[in-house]
Amino acid sequence: xxxxxxxxxxxxxxxxxxxxxxxxxxxPGLAPHTWRPTDVDPRAEKRAERQIAAMFIAAMISAVLFVxxxxxxxxxxxxxxFAGMGASTVxxxxxxxISLLLIGVGIIHLARKLMADAEMVEMRHPxxxxxxxxxxxxxxxxxxxxxxxxxxxxxxxxxxxxxxxVLGLPAxxxxxxxxxxxxxxxxxxxxxxxxxxxxxxxxxVGTPILASEIEVxxxxxxxxxxxxxxxENGYPELEAGDEQVQKAKxxxxxxxxxxxxxxAMTGREKWTVDGIICYSKIxxxxxxxxxxxxxxxxxxxxxxxxxxxxxxxxxxxxFGPAARPLPQLPLAVDEEGHLVAQSDFNEPVGASYxxxxxx
Amino acid sequence: xxxxxxxxxxxxxxxxxxxxxPGPAGSLATCADDRLGLxxxxxxxxxxxxxxxxxxxxxEIALWSFVVLLLTGVFLTLWFNPSMGHxxxxxxxxxxxxxxxxxxxxxxxxxxxxxxxGLLMRQMxxxxxxxxxxxxxxxxxxxxxxxxxxxxxxxxxxxxxxxLLLGTLEGFTGYSLPDDLLSxxxxxxxxGFLKAxxxxxxxxxxxxxxxxxxxxxIIPRLYIVHVLLIPGILLALxxxxxxLLVYHKHTQWxxxxxxxxxxVGYPMLPVYAAKAGGFFFMVFGVISLMGGLxxxxxxxxxxPYDPTKVTAGSQPDxxxxxxxxxxRIMPTGWETVLFGYTISWNVLxxxxxxxxLMLVILILxxxxxxxxxxxxxxxxxxxxxxxxxxxxxxxxxxxxFYGLLWAAGGNDIIAIKLHASIxxxxxxMRVAVFLGPILAFWIxxxxxxxxxxxxxxxxxxxxxxxxxxxxxxxxxxxxxLPISTAAAYTLTARDRDEVxxxxxxxxxxxxxxxxxxxEKLRARLSTWMYVHNVQKPTAAELEEAHHHAEHEAELTxxxxxxxxxxxxxxxxxxxxxxxxxxxx
Numbered sequence: 001x002x003x004x005x006x007x008x009x010x011x012x013x014x015x016x017x018x019x020x021x022x023x024x025x026x027x028p029g030l031a032p033h034t035w036r037p038t039d040v041d042p043r044a045e046k047r048a049e050r051q052i053a054a055m056f057i058a059a060m061i062s063a064v065l066f067v068x069x070x071x072x073x074x075x076x077x078x079x080x081x082f083a084g085m086g087a088s089t090v091x092x093x094x095x096x097x098i099s100l101l102l103i104g105v106g107i108i109h110l111a112r113k114l115m116a117d118a119e120m121v122e123m124r125h126p127x128x129x130x131x132x133x134x135x136x137x138x139x140x141x142x143x144x145x146x147x148x149x150x151x152x153x154x155x156x157x158x159x160x161x162x163x164x165x166v167l168g169l170p171a172x173x174x175x176x177x178x179x180x181x182x183x184x185x186x187x188x189x190x191x192x193x194x195x196x197x198x199x200x201x202x203x204x205v206g207t208p209i210l211a212s213e214i215e216v217x218x219x220x221x222x223x224x225x226x227x228x229x230x231x232e233n234g235y236p237e238l239e240a241g242d243e244q245v246q247k248a249k250x251x252x253x254x255x256x257x258x259x260x261x262x263x264a265m266t267g268r269e270k271w272t273v274d275g276i277i278c279y280s281k282i283x284x285x286x287x288x289x290x291x292x293x294x295x296x297x298x299x300x301x302x303x304x305x306x307x308x309x310x311x312x313x314x315x316x317x318x319f320g321p322a323a324r325p326l327p328q329l330p331l332a333v334d335e336e337g338h339l340v341a342q343s344d345f346n347e348p349v350g351a352s353y354x355x356x357x358x359x
Numbered sequence: 360x361x362x363x364x365x366x367x368x369x370x371x372x373x374x375x376x377x378x379x380x381p382g383p384a385g386s387l388a389t390c391a392d393d394r395l396g397l398x399x400x401x402x403x404x405x406x407x408x409x410x411x412x413x414x415x416x417x418x419e420i421a422l423w424s425f426v427v428l429l430l431t432g433v434f435l436t437l438w439f440n441p442s443m444g445h446x447x448x449x450x451x452x453x454x455x456x457x458x459x460x461x462x463x464x465x466x467x468x469x470x471x472x473x474x475x476x477g478l479l480m481r482q483m484x485x486x487x488x489x490x491x492x493x494x495x496x497x498x499x500x501x502x503x504x505x506x507x508x509x510x511x512x513x514x515x516x517x518x519x520x521x522x523l524l525l526g527t528l529e530g531f532t533g534y535s536l537p538d539d540l541l542s543x544x545x546x547x548x549x550x551g552f553l554k555a556x557x558x559x560x561x562x563x564x565x566x567x568x569x570x571x572x573x574x575x576x577i578i579p580r581l582y583i584v585h586v587l588l589i590p591g592i593l594l595a596l597x598x599x600x601x602x603l604l605v606y607h608k609h610t611q612w613x614x615x616x617x618x619x620x621x622x623v624g625y626p627m628l629p630v631y632a633a634k635a636g637g638f639f640f641m642v643f644g645v646i647s648l649m650g651g652l653x654x655x656x657x658x659x660x661x662x663p664y665d666p667t668k669v670t671a672g673s674q675p676d677x678x679x680x681x682x683x684x685x686x687r688i689m690p691t692g693w694e695t696v697l698f699g700y701t702i703s704w705n706v707l708x709x710x711x712x713x714x715x716l717m718l719v720i721l722i723l724x725x726x727x728x729x730x731x732x733x734x735x736x737x738x739x740x741x742x743x744x745x746x747x748x749x750x751x752x753x754x755x756x757x758x759x760f761y762g763l764l765w766a767a768g769g770n771d772i773i774a775i776k777l778h779a780s781i782x783x784x785x786x787x788m789r790v791a792v793f794l795g796p797i798l799a800f801w802i803x804x805x806x807x808x809x810x811x812x813x814x815x816x817x818x819x820x821x822x823x824x825x826x827x828x829x830x831x832x833x834x835x836x837x838x839x840l841p842i843s844t845a846a847a848y849t850l851t852a853r854d855r856d857e858v859x860x861x862x863x864x865x866x867x868x869x870x871x872x873x874x875x876x877x878e879k880l881r882a883r884l885s886t887w888m889y890v891h892n893v894q895k896p897t898a899a900e901l902e903e904a905h906h907h908a909e910h911e912a913e914l915t916x917x918x919x920x921x922x923x924x925x926x927x928x929x930x931x932x933x934x935x936x937x938x939x940x941x942x943x
Contacts, residue, residue, distance in 0.1 A: 024818075024898040025848045030616030030623065075475050076451035085654055089478045093651010096479075097644045104640030111633035122408040122622050124608055124739060127511040175566065183570030186561045203667055223667065240445035241575040248547075248572055248666035281667060286551025286686075286706060287572075288544055289669045303671045304548060305687045306771060306781055319782055321686060321705045323694030351551035352703040353561045357696050 030119065038113045048113040055106035062099035069095055190359035192224075192249040194329060194344040199225040199233075200254060200278070208338040211273050214256040217295040221281065224250045224341075249349050251281035251289055252329055254339065255311055257298055265314045271330040273339065278329040279315050280349040283307055285322035287351040323352065409631040410611035410624035414501045419635060420494035423642035424487045425597065431484040432586065438474055440466040441536060441582035443575040452659055460538070460663030463578045467537040467658055483650030488530050490646065492678045495523050499721075503754050505741040507610045508725040509734070515603045518596050520722045525593050527678050532585040534656065534676055538578055541656075543664025544673050546577060555706035573666060613740045613852035615845045622739070672771055681761050684768030685709030688788045720757070731884045733859040745814070746853050748807035749888040752800045759799035763792045804891070811893035814850050817842055818896055819904035841908070851895045859885035 037044040073088035129137075150157045176184075199208045203221045206228030214220065227247060229235035238246065259275040271277070281289045288304035298312040307320030315326035327349050330342035348356055381389065392398045409415075442462040448455050450465070451472040470477035499519060502508050508516040531549075535542045550572045553564040569576030608622045617623050625631050661670065675683055686709040693704040728750060729735075744751040766773065767788040774781035821839035829835050841847075861875070861882040896904070 023851060024896055024901045025844065025851050027618070027852075028615045028844050028848055031845065070475055073475075075477075076473055085478060085482075085651075088475055089482075090651050092476050093479045093483075093647050093649075097647030097649075097651060099644070100640045100647055101644030104637045104642075104644055107633050107637030107640065111630050111637065115629050115633060117625070117630070119623050120406070120408050120626055121616070122608070124620055124622060126737060127607055178566040178576075179568070179570050183574075184562070184565050186565060188571055189561070221667065241443070244573050244666060245571045251667035286548045286555075288548060288673070289667050291669055292671060303669055303673050303771070304544065305683070306785065307691075317691050320691060320785075321689040321693070323692045323703065323705055351554050352694060352701045352706075353554035353564075354557055354559075354700050354702075355561055356701040357699050 030121070033118050036113065036117060039117075045114070048109070052106050052110050052114070055102045055109065059099045059102035059106065062095045062102065066092060066095035066099065186353075186355060187359060189350075189353065189356075190348045192344055192349060193226050193246040194224050194250060194341045196341065196343050197334070198341050199334070200252065200331075200339040200341065201225045201228055203251065209254065210337050211276055211333050211339050212337055214254065214276055216256050216258060216275065218256050219293040219295070219300075220254045221291075222252050222254050222278075223247065224252075226250075248287075249282065252278050253281050253290070253293070253300065253311075254278045254331075255293070255298070257312060261298065261312045263313045268314070268328060268330070271328060271342070273331045273333055276331060276339065277311065278331050278339075278341075279309075279311060279326040280329065280345060282326075282350040283322060284317075284324040284326060284349075285320070285351065290326070404605070405628045406626040407605070407631075408608075408622050408624045408626055410609050410617075410622055412612055414505075415609065416638065417494055417498040417501050419638055420642055421491055421498055422597065422601075423639045424491040424494060424646065425593070426639065427487040427643050427646050428484060428491060429590070431480045431487060432590075434480045435470060435477075435484060436586060438466055438470045438477065439463070439536070439582075441579045443538065443573075443578050448663075455659060455662065458663065461578065463536060463538045463582075464658070464663045467539070471659060479647075479650050481650075482653070482655050483646050485534070485655045486649040486653070487646050488533060489655075489677070490642075492523070492526050492530060495519070495526055496678075499523060500754065500758070503724065504744040504751060505610070506738065506747055506750065507741055509738040510725075510729060511737050512603070512607055512610075513725040513729070515600060515607070516725050517722050518600050518603070520718060522593065522596050522600065524718055525589055525596070529585060529589045529593065530676055530678060532581045532589065535581050536578060536585060537656075537658045538664050539658035540661040540664050540668060540670065541658075541673060543573070543666070544669050545675050545679075547572060547666065552706055552710045555703040556711060557700075557702055557707070573664070608739070610739050610741050614849045617740070617852075619737070619739050672775075674769065674772070677765075680768035681764040682710050682714050682768075684764035684766065684770070684788070685713050685792075687770055688764075688767045688785055688792070690789065717757075717761075724753075731859070731881060731888055732857075733881070733885070740852070742853065745807040745810040746892075748804045748811070748892055751807050752804035755803040756796035756800040760792060760796045763788060763795050767792070808891055808893055815893055815896055818847055818850055818901065821908070839908075841905070853895060855894050856889040856892050858882075858889050 038048050039045075069088065069091035073086070073091060075086060075088045128134075145151060200222045201208050201224070203223040206223070206225070208225065209220060209222060224246070225233055226235040227238070227243060227250065229237050254276060255278075256274075256276045259272070262272060262275065262277060264272070281291075283290050283302040283304065285302065285305055285307045288302050290300050290302040290307075290309070292301040292303060293311075294300070298310060299308050299318065300311055300315075301308045302320070302322070305321055307322035308318050309315040309322070309326050310318050315328065317323065317325060327345040327347050329345055332340050332342050334340045348359060440462045444462045445459055446462050446465050448458050448460055448465050448468060450456070450468050452468055455468065467481075470481055472478070502516065502519070531545070535546050550564050550568065553567065554560045556563060564572065567577065567580065568574040569580075609624075611617050611622055611624070625634075662668075674680070686706065689705045689709055693708070695702050695704065767785070770781055770784045770788065773779065774784055821841040824838045824840050826838040827835055828838055842850075859882050861878040
């Protein structure tokens with residue numbers, strides 16, 4: 001006897017399919033409706049009713065508990081008493097959630113158990129309008145356009161379109177003052193608040209940095225002293241907005257390494273003080289502040305997109321998407337031994353922009 | 360079963376009952392219809408039929424989470440102060456008291472610590488946003504994998520793609536508002552992206568920020584975009600999406616009685632309205648539980664924005680992760696200076712070109728498919744993913760591309776969790792984003808085709824019973840039994856693929872046809888799309904296979920103990936055409 005009913009019959013996969021008018025199996029039609037227990041058994045029906053009502057009652061109770069929780073749990077000082085978010089938040093969320101969920105489950109239970117469940121058939125109609133409607137619409141459209149006479153008068157049509165088009169100009173020009181007056185001066189990107197002789201200060205407390213107190217291997221997050229104006233240093237107070245702008249551009253990192261490790265670029269031999277070297281903290285990729293320093297390799301990594309710079313070698317990019325080294329700030333020491341800038345950066349800091357090389 | 364007694368006479372009086380005056384609800388309805396004429400619209404739609412399937416619920420999750428977003432968002436606006444004005448925080452949260460920050464950050468902390476239910480609403484808002492975008496994506500995949508985007512629904516697909524884009528932008532503008540350290544870092548990166556746009560980028564950045572980054576304008580501007588502009592467009596597009604859904608009527612899965620010409624399911628009133636309405640409460644409830652129990656975006660831990668600071672492991676919200684991944688795996692140094700102007704390919708390609716390109720590809724999918732197949736018919740029956748192997752494979756390839764970039768966006772997290780080298784992960788990803796999709800395409804297509812073969816085997820030889828029989832000459836074989844007619848019909852309820860063939864270079868009169876080049880390309884693509892697909896068996900093939908099975912049954916019937924495979928299950932009585940196989 002042949003026993004090959006388990007071996008697949010070879011099908012010609014590659015043949016161009018033929019269009020068979022007849023389907024291989026005729027549509028058996030909708031399966032007959034079957035009754036649910038709740039349709040035929042009054043006890044099941046009552047049971048479902050009770051279940052649904054119980055859910056709705058529990059939802060009411062939960063909503064009342066929400067109000068109770070609102071007034072019984074304090075917010076404010078005891079914010080972390082429960083699940084790290086406070087008893088108030090947790091209990092409000094849970095009571096609200098349970099109330100809503102029970103209403104939802106109750107309604108769906110109602111639909112599934114007690115509402116009529118006979119499937120209905122509705123016929124579809126083509127999305128397209130009937131051809132006579134299309135023709136009538138076209139006629140109406142043509143009649144309207146004809147009466148308007150726009151097609152016959154190209155001068156009127158073109159000037160009208162032109163007039164409406166030119167209205168785009170006022171719309172665009174109106175947006176000019178999104179950055180009013182001189183705030184639109186993109187030349188400001190090329191400079192920072194650093195100037196010759198400005199002291200480097202620690203970025204949180206604002207105290208000046210003695211060259212002698214930095215050990216080899218240290219990295220200090222620093223800022224220009226002008227961001228910490230006092231009567232003593234005489235820098236003017238900055239407005240809050242301007243302060244953020246200057247902070248965003250002026251942030252620096254100061255590291256000290258063995259002077260022999262530094263591979264100074266031509267022209268930058270005098271920019272360091274005994275192995276103390278200073279770079280912009282702002283990544284040249286899209287402008288995140290870089291932060292992760294590996295002292296043995298002198299590499300610093302930007303946490304946003306992992307561009308890695310070699311601080312010993314003019315902060316050249318050794319990994320990641322950045323294209324340019326971090327700008328270097330030329331350093332000197334003042335008579336008290338504090339680190340000061342020789343000048344501003346000699347190139348714009350931060351992300352690249354179209355006009356960068358023109359400035 | 361309750362008996363409808365409304366049509367049964369309640370009295371046996373000899374005079375005819377007069378119609379009573381309408382109740383208050385009735386007179387209100389009359390009053391409304393006199394003015395609005397709603398009855399004409401509602402008579403058609405109150406009992407409109409919606410087909411049922413779990414996968415049709417995914418879009419509903421998106422819709423309901425959007426409603427939750429509107430509700431919780433309105434609550435948040437009552438306290439949130441979108442200002443970059445500088446204040447010193449004096450609220451309840453100890454660790455930040457006395458610290459300078461913007462008013463938007465301070466009011467966010469106020470909502471979180473001093474408004475009862477405020478933190479709940481903030482967390483619900485953020486979770487709802489994630490669910491909104493995630494469910495839109497999964498809904499999009501469902502629509503694509505089942506071919507629901509084919510004619511006449513292409514326009515609704517386009518609207519859906521735009522909704523996904525707007526939802527993503529809405530998410531970004533939303534999580535930037537608190538002006539905390541994490542979101543501020545994201546805004547600064549966005550400033551870097553703007554500046555990388557050729558020609559106009561620097562001015563776009565200055566205009567958006569009202570001068571140099573960060574300025575004092577960005578939060579109020581993002582705020583109005585977040586609470587008015589984008590939600591308004593979202594609302595309008597969602598309305599259009601729903602109207603088109605109602606007009607086209609929902610697609611349905613093929614099956615007995617379910618054809619291209621009809622729609623089978625439950626009426627809007629009461630079943631569908633109850634299910635959809637109940638589902639709204641469930642989505643709302645789940646989001647409430649998440650908001651109450653799962654911490655999200657704890658801005659108080661990040662602190663206020665300071666342009667000199669950043670935390671390790673800075674990540675955007677997950678739906679922004681894939682372009683970030685593309686940004687991370689760009690090779691070093693892709694920047695050129697042309698005539699003195701800087702072009703930052705390292706930002707331009709992954710952020711300004713890739714996401715719009717992906718969106719365009721997504722939007723074009725139904726149109727490309729329609730052109731290649733030359734199919735101009737309306738389609739209301741869904742396709743199983745296996746029955747459109749090339750489409751399924753293209754989608755899986757796109758998903759793989761997306762997924763790999765998304766993983767690359769977390770390369771630092773992966774490196775920490777797996778103790779792997781971040782450099783090696785990045786090198787791997789640079790190659791994988793190109794090879795992965797190709798591999799995924801090939802595997803998926805072969806997988807679909809073998810599933811098609813499996814379906815044909817079931818049709819021709821029946822399902823595997825798991826019963827092994829031994830023939831007199833010692834051969835072992837597994838028994839196959841025919842599947843039910845309903846199941847067999849469902850398997851065959853699909854079109855045969857028709858490869859588009861070019862009409863040739865010349866027409867009947869020997870004149871070169873104008874579109875011959877594009878026609879040829881189309882024929883080649885159509886062949887590539889369909890050529891390996893397995894077509895359903897013809898009536899003759901089925902007939903032959905069944906004849907063969909009968910013949911075999913005859914042979915076996917001569918045995919002492921005829922084996923039909925039902926000795927070991929209880930299908931013997933049930934598995935007939937009259938009583939379809941039910942799961943129990």
